[in-house]
Amino acid sequence: MPRHDLIIVGAGTGNALIDDRFDDLDIALVSAGPFGGTCLNAGCIPSKMLAATADVADSVRAAGRHDVDAELRGVRWRDVRSRVFDRLDAFAEEGEKGRRESGNTTVYRGEARFTGPRRLTVETDDGPVPIEADRFVIAVGGRPVVPPVVADSGLPYETSDTVMRLDEVPGRLVVLGGGYIAAELAHVFHSLGSRVTVIEQADLLLAQQQDELVSRTFTDAVRDQWDLRLGRELTEVSGEPGDLRLTLDDGAELTAETLLVAVGRQPNSDRLDVAAAGVGVDDDGRVTVDGQLRTTADGVWALGDISTRVPLKHVANREAEIVAHNLLHPDEPRTMGYDAVPSAVFTRPQIAQVGLTEQEARDQGMDYAVAVHRYADVAYGWALEETEGFCKVLADRRTGRLLGGHVLGPQAATLVQPLVIGLTTGMTARDLAEQPLWIHPALTEVVENALRGLDPGAADQE
Numbered sequence: 001m002p003r004h005d006l007i008i009v010g011a012g013t014g015n016a017l018i019d020d021r022f023d024d025l026d027i028a029l030v031s032a033g034p035f036g037g038t039c040l041n042a043g044c045i046p047s048k049m050l051a052a053t054a055d056v057a058d059s060v061r062a063a064g065r066h067d068v069d070a071e072l073r074g075v076r077w078r079d080v081r082s083r084v085f086d087r088l089d090a091f092a093e094e095g096e097k098g099r100r101e102s103g104n105t106t107v108y109r110g111e112a113r114f115t116g117p118r119r120l121t122v123e124t125d126d127g128p129v130p131i132e133a134d135r136f137v138i139a140v141g142g143r144p145v146v147p148p149v150v151a152d153s154g155l156p157y158e159t160s161d162t163v164m165r166l167d168e169v170p171g172r173l174v175v176l177g178g179g180y181i182a183a184e185l186a187h188v189f190h191s192l193g194s195r196v197t198v199i200e201q202a203d204l205l206l207a208q209q210q211d212e213l214v215s216r217t218f219t220d221a222v223r224d225q226w227d228l229r230l231g232r233e234l235t236e237v238s239g240e241p242g243d244l245r246l247t248l249d250d251g252a253e254l255t256a257e258t259l260l261v262a263v264g265r266q267p268n269s270d271r272l273d274v275a276a277a278g279v280g281v282d283d284d285g286r287v288t289v290d291g292q293l294r295t296t297a298d299g300v301w302a303l304g305d306i307s308t309r310v311p312l313k314h315v316a317n318r319e320a321e322i323v324a325h326n327l328l329h330p331d332e333p334r335t336m337g338y339d340a341v342p343s344a345v346f347t348r349p350q351i352a353q354v355g356l357t358e359q360e361a362r363d364q365g366m367d368y369a370v371a372v373h374r375y376a377d378v379a380y381g382w383a384l385e386e387t388e389g390f391c392k393v394l395a396d397r398r399t400g401r402l403l404g405g406h407v408l409g410p411q412a413a414t415l416v417q418p419l420v421i422g423l424t425t426g427m428t429a430r431d432l433a434e435q436p437l438w439i440h441p442a443l444t445e446v447v448e449n450a451l452r453g454l455d456p457g458a459a460d461q462e
């Protein structure tokens, strides 16, 4: 049986772990799917490339607001799709080729399953290949959850793994779920021509993840564009491929050419049979790790969606840095921090956040100050003719420190970054507002003014 110094399972973020510091190790990299994993092939990157195209189409539609006469004559979907995926597929192939050609890494393509402690079998095209190593990194990510009402219907459905590669923009698209993936892909397909219905069990879109003001404003903003079925469950899927009938718990019947299921993702720990390796999992199937990202089995680390509480690519990337360091420097291990994890939703309006939501601050009984500043009240917001966007900030009244920041509107994912720095470094909201100079009349003034709008509270009265 081939024996390696280190086996990495998963060539998404797992592939990014290897650099020249590992040159003297014999490494095996095992992957069931294409190199680059979810983010490159079916996640962050294609969805954002499509969202950027959707934004262009929307800008043309909205040109009249700027007294520009423009007309959207059409979107060439197949050209869009080729532009996106020809580039990404080539990148994935180059990534695999580069790794195969590196002197010290053996690539095994196929689904792996542990067969014992530090031993697994890869189901390759040439049959099962058992391999073993002293040390392992598990980075096998997750997959879309498909509820039984859909899976058991026997009728076709799409997930984020497949929908971005469809041959046509669906005429009538029903999206099950109202979280990150649903919101971003509903935005894409609506802007590219689909009639979109969203079925979400909660009363607002993005309710699980976002500050209450953000999810309320976002839901109101898209209400006119998408048919929203909020607080609803899907009870039956019938009809035939291309002409689906969806029954809801209030008796309503919807028709759909395409059903996109986006109700969350589950970790791939079951498919890898991590239990056989003595690797423990949490209640939701995530591999259990400590602060140094060690699993419960000696010599086995985990990173990314398979184990993290926050399944985002920038989190997985940082975890990979920590695991790489800890593999190389076992006597000076580093610990992963999750105190100020930002995220963004690339919709229209765009959304970004870091730190606590107002409902979390309230539930934790914190003494907090809150301020909201609108894009419409800064000069560049006037330039954009922006009416709904805002920046909302929360700070601890006792210490003056920033607790959370939420931005809804153009460039939100970029505007949130000063707040991420403030939170990460533990700055007070006042210092963050007053120490740096903020460019006039840039959109960042909406963040500066939100910070300046915070009630100083006890911290400043001392």
Ligand SMILES: Cc1cc2nc3c(=O)[nH]c(=O)nc-3n(C[C@H](O)[C@H](O)[C@H](O)COP(=O)(O)OP(=O)(O)OC[C@H]3O[C@@H](n4cnc5c(N)ncnc54)[C@H](O)[C@@H]3O)c2cc1C
Pocket: 009, 010, 011, 012, 013, 014, 030, 031, 032, 033, 034, 035, 036, 037, 038, 039, 040, 042, 043, 044, 045, 047, 048, 110, 111, 112, 113, 139, 140, 141, 142, 160, 181, 268, 271, 272, 303, 304, 305, 306, 311, 312, 313, 314, 315, 316
């Ligand atoms: C539609 C969508 C949009 C997203 N957008 C964003 C975004 O904008 N920003 C953001 O931060 N995050 C985003 N995410 C989340 C992001 O994609 C994930 O957090 C990230 O890809 C996780 O990386 P990973 O390496 O842990 O797992 P993955 O990238 O999923 O990699 C797992 C790898 O393991 C392989 N594998 C699985 N099982 C086995 C097995 N048994 N044997 C061998 N190999 C196996 C897979 O083939 C794959 O190569 C998005 C996700 C989706 C689905």
Ligand SMILES: NC(=O)c1ccc[n+]([C@@H]2O[C@H](COP(=O)([O-])OP(=O)(O)OC[C@H]3O[C@@H](n4cnc5c(N)ncnc54)[C@H](O)[C@@H]3O)[C@@H](O)[C@H]2O)c1
Pocket: 147, 176, 177, 178, 179, 180, 181, 182, 184, 199, 200, 201, 202, 206, 207, 208, 209, 232, 233, 234, 262, 263, 264, 265, 310, 311, 312, 343, 344, 345, 346
């Ligand atoms: N821009 C980004 O950073 C980005 C984009 C896409 C995905 N992601 C990552 O991928 C993860 C998964 O995204 P997701 O959108 O699949 O999950 P999610 O957890 O964000 O949202 C799932 C939504 O589906 C709803 N839901 C669950 N079961 C339902 C049912 N049976 N009927 C109707 N609604 C139901 C939930 O209430 C929730 O609103 C995210 O948590 C995020 O970490 C990130």
